[in-house]
Amino acid sequence: xxxxxxxxxxxxxxxxxACDEYLAWIADPELMGPLNMPARRLTISQLRDHIVQFxxxxxxLLGLFDETAGMLIGIxxxxxxxxxxxxxxxxxxxxxxYWGDHRLHxxxxxxxxxxxxxxxxxxxxxxxxxxNHRMIGTAKLMGLKPEGLLRGEIRSHHDGSxxxxxxxxxxxxxxxxxxxx
Amino acid sequence: xxxxxxxxxxxxxxxxxxxxLDLEEGTIDGQAQIVALQGFDSLAYxxxxxxxxxxxxxxxxxxxxxxxxxxxDLGNMLSQNEDRSQ
Numbered sequence: 001x002x003x004x005x006x007x008x009x010x011x012x013x014x015x016x017x018a019c020d021e022y023l024a025w026i027a028d029p030e031l032m033g034p035l036n037m038p039a040r041r042l043t044i045s046q047l048r049d050h051i052v053q054f055x056x057x058x059x060x061l062l063g064l065f066d067e068t069a070g071m072l073i074g075i076x077x078x079x080x081x082x083x084x085x086x087x088x089x090x091x092x093x094x095x096x097x098y099w100g101d102h103r104l105h106x107x108x109x110x111x112x113x114x115x116x117x118x119x120x121x122x123x124x125x126x127x128x129x130x131x132n133h134r135m136i137g138t139a140k141l142m143g144l145k146p147e148g149l150l151r152g153e154i155r156s157h158h159d160g161s162x163x164x165x166x167x168x169x170x171x172x173x174x175x176x177x178x179x180x181x
Numbered sequence: 182x183x184x185x186x187x188x189x190x191x192x193x194x195x196x197x198x199x200x201x202l203d204l205e206e207g208t209i210d211g212q213a214q215i216v217a218l219q220g221f222d223s224l225a226y227x228x229x230x231x232x233x234x235x236x237x238x239x240x241x242x243x244x245x246x247x248x249x250x251x252x253x254d255l256g257n258m259l260s261q262n263e264d265r266s267q
Contacts, residue, residue, distance in 0.1 A: 100224035130243035137226025140216050146247045166247055 001060060003114055005107040009065045010076060012056050015048040017063055021072055023047055025094035034132040035092060038157045058082065064093070064104070073098045076111075086123040087115055091138075099134070108142055113179075116172045125169040127153065136166065143178055144168035190260030194252050197236060197259075201229035211253045218252075237262050 002011035025031050026047070029039040042050070054061040057080075064074035074093040081087070093099055115121040126144060128135045139146075147169045152162030191211055199206040202220035215221060215229075233241050233255075241262065249255045 100222040102222060130247075133227040133230045134223040136247060137221075137223035140226065141222060143216075149244055164243070166243070 001056070001062060001114075003107070003110055004067065005110040006103060007066065007068045008104055008107040009067050010062050010107060010111055011065070013051050013054075013061045013063045013075075015051050017072060018044050018047040018051060019072060020044075021094065022075070025075075025092070028094075031092060031094060033158075034129065034135065035090070036129060036154055036157055036163060064091075064107075066098070071095070080119070080121070084123070085120055086125065087119075087121045089124060089126050105141075112142065112170075112175060116175055122172045123169060124175075125167060127165045127167055129154075130164045130166055136168075139168040142170070143175065144170045145174075190258070190263070191253060191256030193236065193259050194256035197229060197232040198252060198255070201225050201232055209252055211251070211256070213252050214250055215252060215255065216250075233259070 003009065023042055023044065027039050027041045032039045051061060060076075060078040060080070062076040062078060063072050064076060065071065066073050073095040074091060076089065076091040079088045093101075093104075098104065112124065115124060124144065125147075126135075126139055127150065128139060130149070145168060147167045150165045150167060153165040154163050155161070156163050195206045195209045195211075198204065198209055198215065198218065202218055202225045204218065204220055209218065230241065230246060233246065236259070241258075245258055245262075249258055
């Protein structure tokens with residue numbers, strides 16, 4: 001999977017993409033906390049092992065790259081349910097310089113178009129902790145609508161408490177309607 | 182009895198949005214979708230939630246906040262929450 005738009009690219013990660021920046025993100029509690037993932041110190045070798053765990057057919061590990069700067073700036077996880085033609089997406093921008101960067105919007109739009117038009121996806125969704133306002137803002141910006149509250153959906157890695165999540169979704173039909181406007 | 186009118190809420194909504202999105206209050210249409218306002222992004226939304234909570238001086242119900250689509254919705258939500266804190 002690969003696409004380019006306006007100087008940015010999203011593509012399947014390969015073991016060769018393991019880098020110090022990615023290691024630093026995984027070790028950063030501020031970045032991992034909102035994803036409910038523990039900050040971990042991995043080696044480059046362990047990170048390469050992690051990258052190859054994804055089959056990139058149903059479970060995709062994708063990198064967001066600034067092609068002009070020639071660097072990885074974030075990660076997208078994509079889980080596809082081929083039977084239901086749905087996909088669940090989660091992402092984080094590891095490089096803080098790109099938080100709220102409007103230049104990424106064309107790539108995000110192109111990625112949605114790719115999923116709906118070329119991958120046969122009919123429903124896109126993401127689940128976000130109710131206090132992850134940045135990700136909620138991203139979901140809204142991308143046209144995903146809040147569809148419900150999942151009470152105590154996940155367990156906090158921090159203290160074992162149950163965490164509520166919002167489900168956001170976007171149907172292909174709604175996306176196409178929005179694209180027409 | 183409501184002590185805050187929806188127009189008060191709309192005025193506050195415009196002020197909070199102007200601060201979060203770095204816009205002039207007067208340019209914010211009450212019927213506009215918040216995501217369609219110039220300057221809206223993930224960080225702006227985070228700032229908006231923080232502004233709303235600071236204004237109300239308490240955490241806002243996440244379900245109520247996530248349901249807000251338009252500037253007018255935000256104004257109504259603020260009015261309702263201010264009434265509750267009386």
